[in-house]
Amino acid sequence: MLLDTDSLKPIYVQIAKWLEMEILNGNIASDEKMYSQEVIFFAIYFSYMFHVKYGES
Numbered sequence: 001m002l003l004d005t006d007s008l009k010p011i012y013v014q015i016a017k018w019l020e021m022e023i024l025n026g027n028i029a030s031d032e033k034m035y036s037q038e039v040i041f042f043a044i045y046f047s048y049m050f051h052v053k054y055g056e057s
Contacts (some may be wrong), residue, residue, distance in 0.1 A: 003044070011044065 003014050022028040035043075 015040070 002011055005011075007014065019028070019034075025028055028034075
């Protein structure tokens with residue numbers, strides 16, 4: 001999943017749309033357990049901070 005940080009759509013909307021499409025496409029079962037909001041937040045936050053500090057290369 002790629003987040004568009006330049007988009008006017010908030011990140012939580014992008015994640016929700018991605019999750020909806022994954023379920024509708026059958027990639028994730030509707031009753032499958034998912035990571036908590038806190039785990040997802042920290043994964044995104046640390047990924048973002050890495051790119052801020054070290055760039056995309």
